[in-house]
Amino acid sequence: MAVSRRDFLKSTAAATAAASIGVNLLPGMSNQVFADSMQWHKSVCRYCGVGCGVMIGEKNGNIVSVKGDSENTINKGHLCVKAFYLHKAVHAQTRLHHAMIKKDGEFKKVSVEEALEFTAKKFNEIRKKHGGNALAFYGSGQAETEETYMANKLFKGCIGTNNVEGNPRLCMASAVGGYLTSLGADEPAGTYEDIEQTEMFLLIGSNTAEAHPIIFERIMSHKNKNPNVKIVIIDPRKTPTDQVADLHLFPKPGFDLPIFNAIAHVLIKEGYADKDFVEKHAFIKDNKGNAVTFEDYKTFLEDYTPDKAAKISGTPANDIIKAARMFGKSKTAMSMWTMGLNQRQRGVWANNLVTNLHLLTGKIGVPGSDSFSLTGQPNACGGVREGGGLCHLLPGHHLVAKEPHRKLAAKIWDVPYENIQPKPGKHTVAMFSALNEGQIKGIYIMCTNPAQSLPNASKYWKGLNDQFVVVAESFFPTMTTKYADVVLPAAFWTEKEGVYGCTERRSQYMPKVKDAQGDAQWDAYLLRDLGKKMGFEKEFTKYETAQDMWDEYRLFTKGTDMDLTGATYDRLKNLRGLTWPIPDENHPGTYKRYTKNDPVFDNLPAEKRAGRRMYFYGPAASEGKASIWMRPHEEPAEPTDAEFSYAMTTGRILEHWHTLTMTGTSPELVRAAPKPYAEINPADARKLGVANRDMVELESRRGKMTFEARVIDRPAPGTVFVPWHWEEKPINVLCNDAFDPGSKEPEYKVAAIKVRKA
Ligand SMILES: Nc1nc2c(c(=O)[nH]1)N[C@H]1C(S)=C(S)[C@@H](COP(=O)(O)OP(=O)(O)OC[C@H]3O[C@@H](n4cnc5c(=O)[nH]c(N)nc54)[C@H](O)[C@@H]3O)O[C@H]1N2
Ligand SMILES: Nc1nc2c(c(=O)[nH]1)N[C@H]1C(S)=C(S)[C@@H](COP(=O)(O)OP(=O)(O)OC[C@H]3O[C@@H](n4cnc5c(=O)[nH]c(N)nc54)[C@H](O)[C@@H]3O)O[C@H]1N2
Ligand code: SF4
C-alpha cells in the first residue's frame, strides 16, 4: 500500500527517529515503519479552562504520548504537568468498560442497551406518576458542547423540565452573574492577547501558578521581559503565584469586598478616575439597581477609606493604597480572578466590585486592559454558559423565561412549544435538596462526581441514596457511582469528537483518535438513545454525528452576541479555534467585544456609536451602557467566632484534578502529591502545639476530620487551607453549602472551624 505524503509527514515520530540514526525515509519505503509509527493528532487539553492545544500521540489505537501543540496561540507548544500524563488516564485500569445495574445492592454487568432500556422505563414511570419535574439532569463543564446540547434537548425540550444543571454552578455562576450585571452579557470583553500588552495584573483569589499554569507562564514571561509590569495579588494565602508578585494583600477569607471599594476610593481621590469614559459608557447604580450620580458614588465610597477596609479585611491600609496607585498609574490593567472570588456568598458583588475598577478608570476595551474571569473547566464556557446547561438558560445565551427564546428552541428542536417551561428549574443546591426531600425522584448525572464535590457533601448523600440515580462515567468506582442504580460507561477524551470552548471565547475542535474501550459509548449518543427509548424517537433520529449536533446548535447562536455561525466543523478542524462572535464563514473571530472590529459593534447604527469607543450591547445592558455598582461590605455566611476561630478555605494543587479519577491514574502525579493534608501557618501551629506532620482535627459545624498538618508559611495566620482532591478525606463534608442569593454559587471558600492536635 502506498503511503501518501500527508501520512508520511504525520508520522513525525518515525521520521524523527529515523533522522536521528541517519536514515532518510521516503514515501513507500517501508510499510512496517509506518505500521508501527506514531501519529500526532491536533486536539485540546482535557483539563482546565485555559484550553491549551495538545498533540495526541497515537499508535495502533493506543494513546502513547501527549505534547503541546506549537501552533496553538494559547500555549505555543507548552503544557503543564497534568496534561503530560493524560495518556495514562486514557488507558487506566480504573476505566469503566461496561454498563451495570444495581440489584439487591450489588452491581450486575449488563449491556448498554439493557441499561438504557431500564433507565428509560424508570424515568417514564417517574414522569407519568410525578410529572417531568420529578426528573433532573446534572452535567459538567468538562462535557463537550454536543453532549450538553443533547441533554438540554432531552430534558428541557422533550421531558419538559428545566431541572438541568451542571457543576459550573459551583464554579462560574458568580462570574456569569457579575458579567451580566456589570457589562450586560456573559464572558470577557478581551482575550489572552491582552496578557502581553498590559502594564499591570491584579490577581484575585486565583492561584494562577497551580490552577492555570500556562496563563501563569505567559504572565511570568511578560514580566521577565518587562520588569516594570506590576503584579498585585489579593488572596488570604501565599501560593507559588507569589513568585512574581510585587505586592500581596492578605484579606481574611470572605472579607475582601471593602478592599475593592477602598481601591475605588483612592482611585477617585487621587485623580485616576476617567470621568469622561464613565459618563459616556456606564450607569452608576445603588445596591438595588437605581441609577445614581457620580457624587452619590463618591459619598458611598467615603465610607470605605483604606483604614476602614484594613480594619474589616485585616489587610494593612498602606498596601491597599499602594495597590490602588499601581492600578491608577498603569496605563493598562488586567484583573484575573477565579474561585477565591466566585465561591462566595457575595460572589456576584465581588465580581461587580472588580469590574468597577476597570469601568471607573476606562481600563477596558483597549489592548492590555480587561476585567478577565478565568474559567475553571475546559468547557464551562462553551458547553454550559454558552450551551445553556443551567436551569434558567437555553442554548446560545437564551433564557427559558423569554417567550421568543422558547419559541426559537421549540422550532430548532422540533418539539411542542408548550414543552419548554417558562420557569427556571432547580439550581444545583436546590436540586440536590429536592433529591433529599423526594421531590426529584430520578437524576441523570454525567461527567461529574457530586457525592464528593458538593459542599456539605454528606447532607446530600441521603437523596443520592434514596432516589433513582443514573451515572454516566468513564472511570469506576467514584464516590458518586456508589449511589448509582445504573452506571453507563462513557467514552473518554480521545475516544469521541466534539467542541470545547475555553475562557477567551474560543471554540476548539477535538477529534476522535481511537475507539472507545469495552462497551463505552459517547455521552451524546447515550443521551440520544435514552431519548429514543423514552419515546422521543422522532426527536432524536436525526442526530447521526457530532457535526449534526454542532450544526444545529449553531442555529441558536445566529445573530446573538455569541454568534458561532462561522465556526463550522470544517474550519475548526483546520484552525486552532475561533473566538466569537464569528458571524460568517469568512470571519476571523473577534479579539475585543463591544468596540471597533467587533462585528456586532461595527454593525450598530452610527448614531449609537457616536462619540463612544465602546457600546455594551448585551441583552442585560440598557442604552449600551455598563454598570458601576455600589456594593456594600457583607460578611461571609459563617464568619469565625470565639468557638470556631479559624477560617478554613479549600482549593487545588498543581498535580491533581478535582476528585482524582484522572490524575490519580498517573503514578508520577500521585508520587508528587500522594495524600491529603491541611496547611497551617507556623504561628498558629506554635499556638496549637502542632509540629509539621502531626495529625490535627478540623471541626466545622457540619463534621470533623483528621488531617496531617503541613506547617507552612502559606495560609495567613488564622486561615487553614485544605486541598479537596482525596476521597479518603472528603473535606467537602465540612464545607458550608450557604450560597450567593443571586448566582446560587456555594461558599466553598469560607467555613469557620476549630483546630486541635489530634
Ligand atoms: N491543578 C489544577 N488546576 C485546576 C483545577 C484542578 O482541579 N487542579 N481545577 C480547575 C477548576 S474547575 C477551577 S474552578 C480552577 C480554580 O482555580 P483557583 O480559583 O485559582 O484555585 P483554588 O485553589 O480553588 O482557589 C484559589 C485561591 O482562592 C483563595 N481564596 C480563598 N478565599 C478567598 C477570599 O475570600 N478572597 C480572595 N481574594 N481569595 C480567596 C485561596 O487561598 C486560593 O489560593 O482551577 C482549574 N484548574
Ligand atoms: N471543597 C471544594 N469543593 C469544590 C470546589 C472547591 O474549590 N472546594 N470547587 C468546585 C468546582 S469549581 C468544581 S468545577 C467542581 C468539580 O467537581 P466534579 O465535577 O464533581 O469533579 P471531577 O473530579 O472533575 O468530576 C468529573 C467526573 O467526570 C468523569 N469523567 C471524565 N471524563 C468523562 C467523560 O468524558 N464522560 C463522562 N460521563 N464522565 C467523565 C470523571 O471520572 C469524574 O468522576 O467541584 C467543586 N467542589
Ligand atoms: S494549563 Fe490547563 S489547559 Fe493548559 S495544559 Fe495545563 S491543564 Fe491543560
Ligand SMILES: [Mo]
Ligand atoms: Mo471549577
